[in-house]
Amino acid sequence: MQKFGVDDLRGVIAVTPTPALPGASALTARDTVDLGETDRMIRALVADGVDGLITNGTLGEMATLTLAEWQAFTACVADAVADTAPDLPLFVGATAPNTRDTVDRIRFLRDLGVRGVILGRPMWSELGADTLLAFYRGVAGLFPDMAIVLYDNPEAFKGPIPTAAYAALAEVPQIIGAKYIAITPKFAADMAAVGGRLRLLPLESDWLAAHTLHPETALGCWSSSALCGPEPVLALRDAIRRGDVGTARHLTRRIEWTYEPFLARTNFPEFSKYNITLEKLRFDEAGYVTAGPARPPYHVVPGPYAEGARENGRRWRTLVGEVRGQDS
Template identity: 90%
Template sequence: MVQKFGVDDVRGVIAVAPTPALPGAAELTARDTVDLDESDRMIRALVADGVDGIITNGTLGEMATLTLDEWQAFTACVADAVSDTSSDLPLFVGATTPNTRETIDRIRFLRDLGVRGVILGRPMWSALGADALLAFYRDVANLFPDMAIVLYDNPEAFKGPIPSAVYAELAKVPQIIGAKYIAITPKFTADVAAVGGRLRLLPLESDWLAAHTLHPETSLGCWSSSALCGPQPVLALRDAIRSGDVEAARHLTHRIEWTYEPFLARTNFGEFSKYNISLEKLRFDEAGYVTAGPVRPPYHVVPEAYAEGARENGRRWRRLVGEVRDSDS
């Protein structure tokens, strides 16, 4: 089967979605915790509102806490919702596990389900050297020539970033079409040069204007978990960047940064990474676009000061959604 998605399909707003949980999901003995009704509603809402792609089952999608049965049920639900509403929408489902053979089994499940995109980190029990990292992705790509791969480049989760020299080699693999990128630093420019436009480096939405200013020919999309607080501000930012309305794009970026002021991710990313699942789901619930529900153990424990910062972020984002809607009316 021919690969469905290429680098040109990775553009615009790629929404990063949680795995909604039923009440009681934080209990150690809980099973079948996925709220499938809310999962279906969430995906249909994102499609109806106009996002350009969806990522699921990364960190905040609780890939580390779902049982295999839960992951399969959620994935099937998401795949059905996308197929029913926008069958050509780029969908990248996480399949990362500590065990390469289990990862392979999950990618087979995705392919058999009709999903043609995967977001893929690497095994992280022990850090991988550059040679092993490159071999892992090459081997997976060779095994699945019809699957499009978005790299999950999270240096906290995977014990270090993908080196620029490795990016240069990964960009030669046709199945690898993008990467979920953490921050705009001098390394970002080095990595943009390394990939040469052959895969899309996706910054966070608040960094997108800066990335696009630096690299207008290649920085054509972003990832956004905040889109799950309501995608309208990020979609408006997309439209402003595409139309060349720099003033509007700057204003929206400034307002998005304002929502992040109380959020731990902006002040201490290392500390945030210890509690990110809880903090993301708290702000989603506060904003009200999706009912993310409780966090599965052991990531359900979070200091109250951090939690309140996340809730305030959700409240601010809800206000920003209102501003964008008022400006469109």
């Protein structure tokens, strides 16, 4: 029986890194996952009140982890969630270049008791819409008890999910949501196409705009910035829920202020070349989690980009202090 549905994708879905031990950037490094920090990170997010978790997307280094590392990390996350909040929506990445490896990874998740997966597409070659639909339908058919969140990253997967494909995917009961990149004119078309049958999750800084346009269905967001400290995003969630538009606008403006020096805001295609390292740098600078070094080959990043990420982390830390001060 499927554990999670569309209504479970509400509020703040935090997107986590895979914490790395010192030396993880070496080409010969193995067993690089910091399992102690992983356990602490998950327990902190649960205690602070996030509404769900996504792991092992891009910044979670699905592209760099060995199978053994991914299994160790996933088991650690699953154990921490089971111990602290067994009904918390948890979606673990299982994307791989080989669809059969994806199937094996989802079997591993199911055997652990995990009932949610975030799933991108094989990306060696771009998938046509018919191939994309066949891939997702085939995986869903093999795992009727697994809830699937689509990972719609046009840079990683050589293009967005077409609107017509969204309409078709919304008919698959196991597909309950999508991690969505940006609010563009296509977002409105995709919202109309899915008709509330799956939840499109915008970035937290876009959430108020999405909710203003679609108050009945834009009920959640994804946030990697929650790993710089979740308080600002949780405060935004609470303001949206109680209809406090003034506070929600203020928080959104302050969140946008933190992003001003961050490459993702000025050149997303360029950011996508370095995003793993840039995300981990800002997490470490903010101090909520020790993300550690990026794994090869993504550990190389230009100095100005790195400093922009650190400044984003510093600004987010300032914003956390502001929110705490308002709550006290």
